[in-house]
Amino acid sequence: MRKIIGSLVAFLLIFTFVFQVSAQTFRDISNHWAKTEIEELIEEGVIQGFNDGTFRPNAQVTRGQFLAYLVRALDLPAGTSAFPDVPRGSLLYSEIAAAKKAGLILGNSDGLSLISEPITRADVAVMLDRAMQLKGEYMERSSLTYTDSLTIGKYAYRAVERMTHYGLINGTADNTFQPTKIATRGESAVFVHRLMTKLDLLGFTKNPVTLPKPASNQEVVLRINDYQYVKVRMNTRGVPLSYMKQTSSKNPLSTDHHYYYHMGRASKPFGYMRVTLRKLDNGDTFVFTKFVHNGDNTYSASVSLPFEQSTSYSLAKYNAFGTVKQTFSSTYGYDKTTHPTGILSVKRGSTVTNEMMMGKNYISVNRQTTYSNGQKSVLREFIKELESYNVTTDPSKKTVTAKMNVSVRGKAISESWALVSEKKLFESVDNRNRWFERTIKEYGFINNWLTADGAYTKLPWSIEPGYKMGYGRNITRLQGGVYLSAYNGNKERYYRDLVVNALADLNVFSNGAIAKGQTPVFKTEYTSAGLKKSYGTTAPYIDTRLNENAALFLKNASESLSIPELATANLRYADFLVQQKTTGNIIPITATSYLIADYYAPGSKKTHVSLNHALGEMRFLLETYKQTGETKYLKTARELKAGIEKLYPKWVRPNGDLWYQVNGSLVFAGDDYDTLTLADLLMSQNAFAENGIPRSEIFDKMIVSKTKYAVKNKVKISAQISLLLQEQGFGNLIKGTSAASSTSNQFNPDDLPKDTLDLLAQ
Template identity: 45%
Template sequence: MLKRKIWYKILCSMLVIMILNSFSLNRTGDGEYKINEPSERVSLALPNSTQLHLEANGLLLHKTTSSYKTYIRSMDQKTVYNLFEDGENMGSIKVTVREIDNGDFFIFTQLKNKSSKGCSATISYPISGNVRYDLIDFERQEIQHEHDNVSGIDPTTYPIGLLKVKENENLVTNMMISRNYVTKELIKKYENGDKSVVRELTSENKSLELNKGNKGLTVTLPLHSVGNDLSENWMLVSQEPLFKKEQALDEWISQSTKHYKETNKWYTAEGPYTKLPWSIEPETKLGYGRNLVRVQDRKALNYFETTQERYFYDLLLNSVANLFIFQEDKKGLWETEYTSTWLKKDYGINAPYIDTRHNEKIALFLKETGDMLDIKELKNSTIIYADFLVNQAKNGNIIEVPKGGYLVTDYYSPLQTKKTHVSLNHALGEMNFLLETYQQTKEESYLDVARNMRRGVENIGEKWLRENGDVWYQVNGDFTFEGTDYPLLTLEDLLKSQQSWEAVGEKRSEIFDRLIRSKAQYLVESKQEILRPVANSLINQGFGDIIEGYNNIPKF
C-alpha cells in the first residue's frame, strides 16, 4: 500500500512537469525553443549582474510571468513563480526588483501560500570575493509597545539592519534588510461589487543568515508560512554608502525606535503596510493596510531634504512609484481601500472612498518631491486636488456656518447617505493647500474657497476650544463638537495657515492666534512632547513665552 502511494506521487509529479513543459517554451536567439522546466532552485538576474537565488523547500518552482513597468525615475521587473507539490499548485512566489535611477535597487519578495499546510522558501544574494562584513543592527533598545486608544498595540518594530560588505577596505555592497512579515488577507465584499481589503498580522520574524565561505558571503532571507497566508520581505541593495554620515544613521535608528508606529518599515512592491484602527471591516485587532498618509513617505522627504543621504533618496522614489501603483488607472485622486466602520455606520460610506486629508498630503508630497528633485511631471500635482475641493464647494458637500463661510466635509463617496463631519485639521489643511495652489497658479477660485473656509473656522470661533484648553477634533452638521484632537497636527496647521495668509497679502487671523496659544499652553501643561520644528514656529510667530524653559522638546 505504501509503495503504491509513493508511485502515485511520482506519477503526479511527472504529469505536472509534462503539462507545464507544454506551456513553457522560451525562444532563444537563434529561433529555437528551449523548455523551461520546473526546478527546486531558480536564479534571477539583478541589475548589477548578480544572480538572486530562490528556493522553496520541498516544492517545485515554475516561472509563469515576467514583466517590466517604468515609473518616475524607477523601473520594476516583476517575476512570478508557481509552487507545486505532488502535482498540486500550492501558491506562488513573486519577486519584484525596483531599480532606482542611481543604480540602487529594491528586492520585494512575496510568498503566497494557497494551501492549509505550512511551507518555507529562501532568497539568497551571493557576494563574491575575499570580503568581510559588518551588520549594524537596529535593535539597540527594546521598543515599548504601548496601547493606543484608536489602534491598540502595534507589535511591529524596524528593519533588521544595515549590512556593510567590504573587500580590502573598499565598499562592495550596502544592504538594508527587512524582517519577515506573515499575514492573512481579509476581504469584505459588498453587494455593489466594492470591497474592503486589510491584512491580519500573524508574525514579524527577525530571520537572516550570513554565510561566509571561501568564495565570498551569501545573504539569505527566509520566507515563513503557516498556511493560507502571505509571507513578505524586502532588501535595498547599493554599491555606494546608503549613509555617508554616521550621525545621520544613528539618528534614523533612534527615531525609528522612538517613533516606530509612524515610521515605515514593512515595505512591499505595492506600498508599505502600517497598523490600522480597530474600527475597520473586516474586523481584526491586528489589522494592517496601505494607509495613504504613509504610502506617501513624508519622513523620507524630510530626512532627504536635511541630510541628502542616499537611503532617503531611494525611499523617496520608491514612494512615488508606490503612489502610482496604488492609484492604478484611476486618474486624479486616491481612494482609501479599507472600510471605517464608524464612517459606514454614521454616513453609509464603505471602501473605496475619498479622504480629503489623505489626498491633500499626497498632492503636497508629490509637488514638493517634484520641486526638490526637479521632476517636471510632479510639479503640478496640486491642481487636480484643488479643483476637487472647488467642485465639492460648488456641489454643496459642505457645512455652511450661520454667520458666514463654510467648511468642506472630510470624506466623500457617491454612495454616502448624508454629509460627513468636518475635523479642524482637515479644514485647515485644505485651506492651506488652496492658498499654496493659488500662489502657484493665481487661479481666483482657489483663493475664494480658502477665504470662505477661513470665515467658517473664524465664525465658529472659540467654540473650538475645550474646557482643558485643547481644541475639539471635529464639528458635526448640527454644530455639536466631539473627538480628541491630535497632539501636534492641528497646531502645525494653525501655525502654517497664519504664514500662508500673510504670503498672499492678508492679515493674520486673531481667532487662529487664540487657538494656537490655547493649544500650545495645553501641551505644556499636560507635559506632552513638542517637536523642534513646531517649537521653532511658535517662537518665530511670537508664542515663545509659552515654551520658554520647557524641556520636552527633542533635539531632532
C-alpha cells in the same frame, strides 16, 4: 649635510621601486597595521614596493614621494614644467609637474619644491586638503582638541581642521597631532587610502557575473544587474516552482519587473510566488518576494544574494541601538512590527563594494468585507514578523552570500524585502546611526513592512473587517514625506531610495495613474466602522487630509528630485477641493462661507468636518494659489477661512481645549489631537503672511487657548511647534516649560520643514 643625506635616501628609495611586485611577496607587512591599505594601493598602482621583496612601511617619506602618491591616486593630467630643483629627467619629474599644474605644491619663497625633504604630518594635511578641494568643496572643519594643537603652524591649521573633520588624518593614541613628526610609508598609504575612499576613487574593476542555472526545479535565479543576481529557493523537498509569467511597469524614477511562479505542480498549484525587482534610476534595486500559499502545510524558503569578487563583510544591526518599546494606544492597540535587520556592508579588502538593507519576513492573511454595491474593504491581518538570516564567506570563490530565510505559512501570505546597492547607503556613519536610533524610537511612524504593492502599517481598531492586528496601505504612510525631509537634510542615498520607493508605492496604489500623468484623488481602501455607523460611508472613499499629504509629497518630491512631470501633481487635489462646493459636499456656515466635509463617497451621507482637516485644506489651497496665481484657489481658501472664523468661539471647549469636529447640524464633538491642530493654526498664520492676508485674530485666540490647555495638562509640545510659538509671539505661554528649552538646544528657524509632513508624522 641634512639635505644631502635626505636627497640620497630619496634617490635610493625611488631607484629601487619595482612597479608590479605582488603585495603577497612583501615579507615585512604581514603583521603591519596598514597591511590592507598598502595592498589595495598597490593594486591601484598608487604605491609600489622594492625589488628585494620588502615594502619598508616604517621608512620615512619625502615630499616628492607623497606628491607622487596623490598624483597617481587622483589620476591628474600631465604638467608642462616643474621646479628648478626638479630638472627634466628627474625620476619624479612628471609627477611633480602634474602636482604643480594642479596646485598641490606651490614652492617656497625661492621657487623651490624641496621634494627631497622628509614630509611632516602638517604638510601631509595641507597636501591632502588641496587634493580634496580639487574634487569638490570640502570646507567643513572640526574644532581641534589635540593637546598640542597650538603647535600646529598657521599655514596648516585650517587644513588640519578640515582633514580631521573628514577623517583623513587623526591624532595619536595620546591625543596629540605631532605636526612636525615625519610620516612613514605605512602611514602615508593609510592617508592616501582614506582620501581615495572619501572621494570614491578606489574603483575595483568588476567583471560581469555569469548567471548560474537553477540547482533544481525548486530554485529560481534572476539577474539584478551585470554583477548581481538573486536566488529564491523552496527548501522543503517536493515543492517545485514553475514559471507563470513576467510583467513590467514604470513608476516615477523606477521600473518594476515582476516574475510569477506556481508553487507546486503547474497542473495543480497550491499558490504562487512573485519576485519583484524594483530598479531605481540610480542603479539600486529593491528585491521583494511574496508567497501566497493556499494550502495547509508550512514550508521553508530562502532568498539568497551572492556578492562575487568580495572577501569580507560587516553588519550594522538596528538592535545594537536599542529595543523597540511597543506601547499600547487606545486607537491603534499594539503595533507588533519593529524595524529592518540592518545594513550588510560587503567588502573587498577594506573597500565597500556593495551594501544591502536587509528587511524581515512578514506573515499575514488577506481580510475583506464585500458590500451590497459590490465594493470592498480590504486589509491584512498581521500574524508575525520573523528574522532569520545567514551571511557566509567563501574565500576560495571570493564570494559573500546573504541568505534571508522565509517561512511560507499555510493559508497565509509571506513577504520579505531587501535593498541592494553598489554604493554606500549612508556616507556618514553618524547619519546611519541616528536613523537607526530614530527608527527604533519612532517605529510607529517609519515604514518597515515594505512590499511591491506598498507599505503595510497598523490601522486603528475601528475598521471593517475588525481585527486587532489589522494592517493596511494607509495613504499618509505610503507617501514618503518623512524620508524626503531627511534626504533634503543631508542627501544620504538611503533616504533618496526610500523617497523613490514611496513614489512607486503611490503609483502602484493608483494603478499606474501617476506614471501616466493622471494623478488621481486617492481613495482609502478600508472602511472606518465609525464612518459607516454615522454616515453609511464604506470603502473606497476619499479622505481629504490623507490626500493633502500625498499631494504635498508628490509636489515636493518633484522639486527635490527634479521630476518635472510631477510638478503639477498637486493641482488635481486642489481642483477637487474647489469642486466640493458644486458637488454639495460642504457644511454651509453663511452665504459666503462653508467647510468641506472630511470624507466623500458617492451615495453616502455628508460627513463631519474636523478642524485640522479644514485648516489643512485652506493652507493647501493657499500654497496652490502661490504656485499658480489662479484666483479660484485663493477664493476657496478665503471661504474656508471665513467658515472656521464664523464658528468661533464654539470651537473652544469649556476646559480650553478645542473640539475635534463639527457636523452638519453645527454640533461640536470629539477630543482634538494633542498638538496637530495647534501646528495647523500656527502654520496657517504663516501661510496668510506669505500670501498677503492679514493675520487672523480668531486663530490667535484659538492658539492661545490650545497652548494654555496643553501646558496646564502637561501635553508634550514638540520643539518645532515650540519654535513656531516663539516666532509668532507666544513664547510667554510656554516659558519655563521643557518645550521652551528644547528649541534653543535643538532647532533654529532654518531647520523647520517647508511643509506639514514632518509635523504630521509626529
